Amino acid sequence: MTLADTKPQALDFECETGNYHTFCPISCVAWLYQKIEDSFFLVIGTKTCGYFLQNAMGVMIFAEPRYAMAELEEGDISAQLNDYEELKRLCLQIKRDRNPSVIVWIGTCTTEIIKTDLEGLAPRLEAEIDIPIVVARANGLDYAFTQGEDTVLAAMAHRCPDKAPVLEAEKKERNAISTLLNFGKHKDDVATADSEYHDHPPLVLFGSLPDPVVTQLTLELKRHGIKVSGWLPSKRFTELPVLEEGYYVSGVNPFLSRTATTLMRRRKCKLIGAPFPIGPDGTRAWIAKICSVFGVEPQGLEEREAQIWQGLEDYIQLIRGKSVFFMGDNLLEVSLARFLIRCGMTCPEIGIPYMDKRYQAAELQLLEQTCSEMGVPLPRIVEKPDNYNQIQRIKDLNVDLVITGMAHANPLEARGISTKWSVEFTFAQIHGFTNARDILELVTRPLRRNHSLKDLGWDKLVQEAASV
Amino acid sequence: MKLAYWMYAGPAHIGTLRIASSFKRVHGIMHAPLGDDYFNVMRSMLERERDFTPVTASIVDRHVLARGSQEKVVDNITRKDGEEHPDLIVLTPTCTSSILQEDLENFVERASMTTQSDVLLADVNHYRVNELQAADRTLDQIVQFYLEKAKAKGELPEGKTAKPSVNIIGTTTLGFHNHHDCTELKRLMADLGIEVNEVIPDGASVHNLKRLPQAWFNLVPYREIGGMTARYLEDAFAMATVDIAPMGVVETARCIRRIQQVLNAQGADVNYEDFIDHQTRHVSQAAWFSRSIDCQNLTGKKAVVFGDNTHAAAMTKILAREMGIHVVWAGTYCKYDADWFQEQVSEYCDEVIITDDHTVIGDAIARVEPSAIFGTQMERHVGKRLDIPCGVIAAPIHIQNFPIGYKPFLGYEGTNQVADLVYNSFTLGMEDHLLEIFGGHDTKDVITKGISADSDLAWTADGLAELNKIPGFVRGKVKRNTEKFARDRGFTAINVEVLYAAKESVGA
Numbered sequence: 001m002t003l004a005d006t007k008p009q010a011l012d013f014e015c016e017t018g019n020y021h022t023f024c025p026i027s028c029v030a031w032l033y034q035k036i037e038d039s040f041f042l043v044i045g046t047k048t049c050g051y052f053l054q055n056a057m058g059v060m061i062f063a064e065p066r067y068a069m070a071e072l073e074e075g076d077i078s079a080q081l082n083d084y085e086e087l088k089r090l091c092l093q094i095k096r097d098r099n100p101s102v103i104v105w106i107g108t109c110t111t112e113i114i115k116t117d118l119e120g121l122a123p124r125l126e127a128e129i130d131i132p133i134v135v136a137r138a139n140g141l142d143y144a145f146t147q148g149e150d151t152v153l154a155a156m157a158h159r160c161p162d163k164a165p166v167l168e169a170e171k172k173e174r175n176a177i178s179t180l181l182n183f184g185k186h187k188d189d190v191a192t193a194d195s196e197y198h199d200h201p202p203l204v205l206f207g208s209l210p211d212p213v214v215t216q217l218t219l220e221l222k223r224h225g226i227k228v229s230g231w232l233p234s235k236r237f238t239e240l241p242v243l244e245e246g247y248y249v250s251g252v253n254p255f256l257s258r259t260a261t262t263l264m265r266r267r268k269c270k271l272i273g274a275p276f277p278i279g280p281d282g283t284r285a286w287i288a289k290i291c292s293v294f295g296v297e298p299q300g301l302e303e304r305e306a307q308i309w310q311g312l313e314d315y316i317q318l319i320r321g322k323s324v325f326f327m328g329d330n331l332l333e334v335s336l337a338r339f340l341i342r343c344g345m346t347c348p349e350i351g352i353p354y355m356d357k358r359y360q361a362a363e364l365q366l367l368e369q370t371c372s373e374m375g376v377p378l379p380r381i382v383e384k385p386d387n388y389n390q391i392q393r394i395k396d397l398n399v400d401l402v403i404t405g406m407a408h409a410n411p412l413e414a415r416g417i418s419t420k421w422s423v424e425f426t427f428a429q430i431h432g433f434t435n436a437r438d439i440l441e442l443v444t445r446p447l448r449r450n451h452s453l454k455d456l457g458w459d460k461l462v463q464e465a466a467s468v
Numbered sequence: 469m470k471l472a473y474w475m476y477a478g479p480a481h482i483g484t485l486r487i488a489s490s491f492k493r494v495h496g497i498m499h500a501p502l503g504d505d506y507f508n509v510m511r512s513m514l515e516r517e518r519d520f521t522p523v524t525a526s527i528v529d530r531h532v533l534a535r536g537s538q539e540k541v542v543d544n545i546t547r548k549d550g551e552e553h554p555d556l557i558v559l560t561p562t563c564t565s566s567i568l569q570e571d572l573e574n575f576v577e578r579a580s581m582t583t584q585s586d587v588l589l590a591d592v593n594h595y596r597v598n599e600l601q602a603a604d605r606t607l608d609q610i611v612q613f614y615l616e617k618a619k620a621k622g623e624l625p626e627g628k629t630a631k632p633s634v635n636i637i638g639t640t641t642l643g644f645h646n647h648h649d650c651t652e653l654k655r656l657m658a659d660l661g662i663e664v665n666e667v668i669p670d671g672a673s674v675h676n677l678k679r680l681p682q683a684w685f686n687l688v689p690y691r692e693i694g695g696m697t698a699r700y701l702e703d704a705f706a707m708a709t710v711d712i713a714p715m716g717v718v719e720t721a722r723c724i725r726r727i728q729q730v731l732n733a734q735g736a737d738v739n740y741e742d743f744i745d746h747q748t749r750h751v752s753q754a755a756w757f758s759r760s761i762d763c764q765n766l767t768g769k770k771a772v773v774f775g776d777n778t779h780a781a782a783m784t785k786i787l788a789r790e791m792g793i794h795v796v797w798a799g800t801y802c803k804y805d806a807d808w809f810q811e812q813v814s815e816y817c818d819e820v821i822i823t824d825d826h827t828v829i830g831d832a833i834a835r836v837e838p839s840a841i842f843g844t845q846m847e848r849h850v851g852k853r854l855d856i857p858c859g860v861i862a863a864p865i866h867i868q869n870f871p872i873g874y875k876p877f878l879g880y881e882g883t884n885q886v887a888d889l890v891y892n893s894f895t896l897g898m899e900d901h902l903l904e905i906f907g908g909h910d911t912k913d914v915i916t917k918g919i920s921a922d923s924d925l926a927w928t929a930d931g932l933a934e935l936n937k938i939p940g941f942v943r944g945k946v947k948r949n950t951e952k953f954a955r956d957r958g959f960t961a962i963n964v965e966v967l968y969a970a971k972e973s974v975g976a
């Protein structure tokens with residue numbers, strides 16, 4: 001690669017005021033309680049937290065979710081009530097009504113400020129009521145949006161069994177995937193099925209993804225003879241994967257740096273640092289990196305990537321040459337920008353709540369490489385952005401598409417600026433080869449809408465468009 | 469601590485922000501952690517607001533926790549003053565600032581020395597008041613601030629307007645059908661020959677607040693917001709208050725008669741009886757509806773009502789008094805104002821329920837099995853589960869409760885809307901019931917067969933399991949596409965890998 005030799009200028013990192021809009025990290029209960037089917041999430045906070053969840057979860061709230069607020073009252077704040085007794089009362093009620101396999105306590109800003117010792121209370125109560133209690137401090141003082149999942153998974157990592165049951169590994173069928181893959185096969189077939197895999201050290205993937213995506217990525221690695229021994233999290237708390245010292249782990253999402261650190265430091269696992277499997281380019285790089293760590297030669301990987309790109313061409317035509325601006329709120333920004341630049345877009349700015357340059361190193365490198373190969377300028381990466389300043393820049397740059405939160409989407413649209421609501425990327429299926437088209441479906445939607453409405457002449461719908 | 473899944477009224481700061489962002493050129497600055505500016509999402513989504521919601525946060529993070537907000541709050545206020553030039557900045561405490569116990573009052577004082585805009589600290593305590601009480605309080609606080617300021621400067625206009633005039637107090641952003649109600653009230657006032665002096669807070673400018681005392685009286689349509697302001701104006705400027713929500717035919721007439729009384733006491737000499745009679749008989753269809761055969765069929769049918777004070781009380785009276793419906797129980801979540809509710813509805817229903825626990829309400833609905841429910845979005849979902857239709861009459865509400873079309877609940881057009889809502893809820897239930905009696909829609913089986921008929925391909929267990937994970941409404945399409953793909957490629961069985969290969973190839 002000749003371009004790389006010319007040393008492209010390095011990525012430019014900036015940090016602004018942190019005055020930006022994002023979801024509170026407690027929102028992670030919305031998708032995690034669905035993912036971990038035998039869990040119950042108890043958010044220990046105030047009406048503010050409850051109000052946010054109630055509104056952000058939308059109709060999910062009516063489906064008797066396995067989540068509740070432990071709403072702190074004035075007596076809890078002034079320590080007139082005993083935290084332990086109060087939590088015990090609520091947890092017993094949860095045990096009686098729902099009988100979960102685990103109760104996850106989500107610490108909030110209030111428990112931080114009044115210094116409730118959740119980590120100290122949990123083991124005592126756990127012993128007393130006989131249900132595991134996992135504590136995650138996913139509050140708005142420290143974290144943004146998807147980082148909530150990171151704090152929960154980091155806490156769960158401590159609960160993974162540390163020894164595979166001796167000789168009984170197959171019979172146990174710990175994880176849902178092997179169960180699925182072996183569905184309907186006899187025990188003997190399962191043994192032979194293992195020979196489809198290369199002989200490599202156990203690999204555990206981390207990050208919560210919808211089950212179909214778990215299946216897709218697992219099959220994707222299987223094509224290259226790589227066996228996924230387990231996922232953190234799995235479908236049930238009782239099926240958390242075994243993590244022995246020396247196991248390999250790899251993250252599927254860019255916001256999981258604490259989990260990665262915990263797996264490396266506390267569980268002595270080896271982290272495979274790779275770009276994230278978002279977009280066909282990311283997916284290929286992710287698989288290639290895993291293969292290379294295990295000394296496996298990937299089979300037909302490039303052809304597969306090329307084939308996926310071909311299938312995207314009709315959507316790519318809509319965005320090629322256009323510009324995209326990420327205001328930043330969910331930490332998926334770098335991966336998405338890298339994919340969209342590969343699709344032919346330009347990207348002046350990637351806003352992001354928090355940038356872990358070590359955990360995202362491979363992704364950042366792929367971003368630089370992509371920019372240089374596509375011949376476009378490198379984006380500036382703005383950590384802790386300032387939404388007010390960003391809106392001035394959006395206007396100056398005259399961008400074609402802004403990826404942003406709902407607080408700004410309608411006001412920008414009213415000023416003739418196309419937007420895509422960023423939160424959809426966290427709930428849609430965007431990982432792996434199979435779902436690359438779904439990302440573009442989202443990204444192109446406002447542009448397709450513009451096309452349908454283009455002759456109507458009412459793209460600016462505020463009176464003083466100047467006063468942003 | 470209490471276990472809670474759902475709340476009817478939001479936290480205090482939401483109330484303050486609803487007031488602040490209802491005014492023009494008033495900016496709310498929340499003293500809050502990252503993530504508590506969810507108010508902006510709600511306003512932008514539910515109200516489909518074209519403008520940026522004038523609310524920002526002065527972020528409380530680890531740093532602030534360790535060392536206090538120090539210059540941060542002051543800087544944020546000054547910065548916003550320079551950027552947006554608002555008339556007023558309202559510093560809004562949250563649950564977090566309630567326990568940090570920083571001297572926010574002091575920050576406000578310091579900031580206001582350098583800002584062009586006025587600066588106020590909202591006087592609300594998260595642990596003492598809810599959204600509605602906080603909104604009531606904040607509106608009062610802003611009005612008092614500007615009236616006292618004007619008085620001190622000698623800028624208060626003298627006397628009343630020449631013609632009878634009114635202040636409409638309490639229509640806010642994110643209020644249930646408030647915009648439509650406000651239009652309807654202005655129309656009603658115009659019909660009565662009353663000038664609208666000021667409408668606050670929605671769309672108002674703080675500069676005009678000093679004109680409030682020029683009105684002949686104040687109309688407070690909602691029980692929850694505006695009462696405190698009206699009482700202040702009564703005490704300080706001897707202004708009369710009309711606080712009867714004109715919702716329903718009888719209550720609208722009562723409200724107008726009260727206005728008549730108030731105006732005549734100030735020498736207006738008006739008589740609205742002919743107007744009331746004409747509107748009742750010919751403009752509102754609700755009086756006629758209550759005589760019609762449709763409504764006769766509703767006689768004695770069972771209903772339950774739950775919501776905020778204003779809407780639940782008015783609805784209960786409409787159902788019982790104007791439509792002959794049997795209201796088994798009526799309830800409110802405004803616990804702090806329960807006596808008022810009791811007094812308003814007790815003669816129109818068998819039982820009164822005061823609670824903010826949605827499970828109590830859910831059980832109470834299941835217990836009486838009404839033919840229709842009138843409640844909030846939560847009761848609508850209880851209704852769905854129990855197969856009972858529900859008309860939504862109060863917040864908490866969803867985006868579908870912010871209709872684009874004109875749908876007031878107040879005034880004479882409001883009576884028509886309410887009649888439709890009631891009638892549709894009951895007939896919906898009846899139609900469903902009839903369908904069931906006569907065997908239901910018998911087309912279900914045929915449709916399902918259509919999808920899987922003439923399939924010559926076998927689905928493996930894993931393929932089928934994966935197919936079943938695909939949402940119902942697209943499953944048929946995915947199945948057809950996959951089978952076509954398999955047939956084209958000569959596969960005889962479809963497993964999970966074929967399924968996803970097909971998805972990639974057709975891009976669907």
Ligand code: SF4
Nearest residue numbers: 024049108109140503
């Ligand atoms: S930011 Fe803090 S107070 Fe606000 S919702 Fe999140 S955890 Fe609760």
